[in-house]
Amino acid sequence: MATVMTAYGEFGATFPAVVGRISRTGAVERPEETVLVVRDTVPAGDFAAIISDCDGLPASVGRYESLDHLEDGDIVLIDGTTGFTRTLYRAGSLHNALFVTNRCDNQCIMCSQPPGEDDGGSLTVAMRLVALLKRTPPLRLTITGGEPTLLGDGFVRLLSMLATDLPETTITCLSNGRGFGNKAFARAVANIGHPEIRFSIPVHGDVPEVHDYVAQASGAFRETVAGFYNLEECGLAAEARVVLHSRSVPRLAQLSEFIWRKLPFLCQTAFMGLENTGYGRMNWSELWIDPIDYADALANAVIGMYRRGLAVSVYNIPYCILRPDIHGFARRSISDHKQTLVAECAGCQVSEHCAGFFSSCLERHSRAIRPIQLQRRRDDQTAIRVARSGGLRDFGQGRDGEC
Ligand code: SF4
Incomplete structure (x- = not known):
């Protein structure tokens, strides 16, 4: 629930x-x-x-x-x-976020948090929250919006505060990356010297036509790619996030090749299921593809990148839909306050580890949901097998989820 x-x-x-x-x-x-x-x-x-x-x-x-x-x-x-x-902030959760602005210079067609005007108070509230957390630092926090870098100096002040007050808290900053196309800005962020920060940046396509269409912003692709290079040059960690829908899936092979050829320095690429909220809900009928229908394309992209030495994860897609050879890349990624299971999951023995579903996505979900039953091999080794209709398949235990 x-x-x-x-x-x-x-x-x-x-x-x-x-x-x-x-x-x-x-x-x-x-x-x-x-x-x-x-x-x-x-x-x-x-x-x-x-x-x-x-x-x-x-x-x-x-x-x-x-x-x-x-x-x-x-x-x-x-x-x-x-x-x-x-x-x-929920003390018992690892999925806490600092929401810092409503504004964004993209209008991504699947955005789960559509941008709007700022009331001007979000950054102040976020900084107050950081001040309160100083005595009980969390393991990790996410910075989100809107587009946090649009705060300019305010963004730099927030990161400086995090570096000073919560230096051991791992920070993931969700960004469209365009602001880092300005090298002076990337340098200013790097100069803060935050020891544990990563920028998570969506890549919608391998060509500007696709990326800019999804972002609804002409020139976004060029600025985002420049942002990746500037972050790398300044010694800041970045990951690519690829949301899977009707505009990204048809060129998934080209997109994964683009990432491993042009952005091999990224700390990770995360392929992510679509969330049915915000613009994602408004455009659901145009965007949604049953994940079982792109299971092979996704598995090939994941395996191809992994074989080239890149770190890869799959977020927001249940185990039973994924091809078994990429189960080991799946993460329990959906924030716990909006993650749920469906009636078809009853009796599934991997439900504690499964990404499950966004609670907003229950009206329509994959036709391929099947409970998974585990069996130990005769030699009782760590590998486990999955009994499903269609026979027994190898099942690699998932690593810890990551938001
Ligand atoms: S049946 Fe199991 S693997 Fe499939 S979605 Fe439900 S909990 Fe996840």
């Missing part, structure tokens, strides 16, 4: 927006950074906010229908005017 990430509270009076850490006990070091969840008594203390899903409490306590989705250590943003409450 997808995780609840938002809620509405009713407060007795309006107040400026707060970003605070959830606690169910009042005995905290920094009450001013704490959003206290109470059930009966309200302790004394200068808390950022006090909230509850119980009745009979003072009007100063925000009243919610349910707060079951919140754990101690989660960080929330409460809009003190509307009561709208968004979970910014």
